Amino acid sequence: MADGLKVLVTGAAGQIAYSLLYSIANGDVFGKDKSITLVMLDIAPMAEALKGVVMELQDCALPSLKNVISTTDVKEAFTDIDFAILVGAMPRRQGMERKDLLKANAKIFVEQGQALEKYAKKTVKVLVVGNPANTNCLIALTCAPSIPKTNFTCLTRLDQNRAQSQIASRLGVSNDSVSNMIIWGNHSSTQFPDAAHASAVVGGSTANAVEAVKDDAWLNGDFISTVQKRGGAVIAARKLSSAMSAAKAICDHVRDWYFGTKGDKWTSMGIYSNGSHYGLPENIVYSVPVRIAPGGEYTVVEGLKISDFARSKMDATAQELLEERNAAWDFLPT
Structure with missing residues (x-):
């Protein structure tokens, strides 16, 4: 296989990730000839659910999936990654104002931007999915000044x-x-x-x-x-x-x-x-x-x-x- 990629997905125990992880691991995104180390990050209360996702990925017996790392530790998750797909974020709940959502998720994306700055490759490409995606992306890139701004995008x-x-x-x-x-x-x-x-x-x-x-x-x-x-x-x-x-x-x-x-x-x-x-x-x-x-x-x-x-x-x-x-x-x- 071609040289591998280390790909991080946050919110990895969530429903979007459940539909996403198989496609990445199966070579539908980066090609069948590219070996993938899949890093899955979620919050501590989701650690047990992550174990189940790991087992399912193992049971798929996918040729392009080299390794699976399941973690709740930010440093472990962000170290030397090539791609970061930042799905995890607090969803907007009934009665929440948009500013409340911004406040809740600003903290998450400050932490993840700082983790990108400290641990990820400087060539890392970052896709922000968690909403409000545009502004969360801006927060993350602001907190990772040594990574080019062009390496950050959000999903539209x-x-x-x-x-x-x-x-x-x-x-x-x-x-x-x-x-x-x-x-x-x-x-x-x-x-x-x-x-x-x-x-x-x-x-x-x-x-x-x-x-x-x-x-x-x-x-x-x-x-x-x-x-x-x-x-x-x-x-x-x-x-x-x-x-x-x-x-x-x-x-x-x-x-x-x-x-x-x-x-x-x-x-x-x-x-x-x-x-x-x-x-x-x-x-x-x-x-x-x-x-x-x-x-x-x-x-x-x-x-x-x-x-x-x-x-x-x-x-x-x-x-x-x-x-x-x-x-x-x-x-x-x-």
Whole structure:
């Protein structure tokens, strides 16, 4: 097998990880020829449940799974890792204000950012999944100043997949017939799913998705709100948050980050904004379209025409991220 990777998943006893770990261990993310050391971190009360997950992974008898490390110790978990998938976070509970969630999770991601700084490889790539993902990502990268900011991303691929599926369903085509969907901004109800630059293969011909759908009222209304509120709709139906679809999106995100995007295709990722793209504020983590080279270097897709409608949506989600950042800063160590 090719040289191995050491991959950390936090919140490893949770339901998202339960759908995620098999795909990583089976080579569906990094390739069948890459040996994987899988590190699973969770809080002490979940230690017994982690033992069960280890047993199941062992019982899968996967050729690419070299080793499994189950731990509740942060130092052990973060030492010399190549990838960190930070899933574990306190979920928002009924009656909680968003600032309460920020406060609870700021502490977690300060600790994990500091652990990345102290123990991880300086080349580590970090995907933040735990919500509020954009601001948690900003907290983590702020607490790991010796690791490049470009090595930190947050998950908006789930939103992209949801948007892609909505367009495909509307057109009556397969999901892989739709490409270059964009998610701008925050992984929240202010995110802006943008189909203006997407393509769809319909009847053997490629067309702009907006022109193929031929329904601006739907695209500017129900389409956007459906994607924005999809997580809540899943919770209302399942009484549990998205797990299978979130795990699939994590795999998609990491696979593209590792192998690169193909041809002229792009994908959406929450990345650190330095203020140089599309008039976005500096020092927030904001989802934009990127192309990724093999090995992980990504570049923002430039030159896309932004309508007044899109601009208003992009600015609104940026404003929310600024407010989250300012609230979170109150909880960071001085």
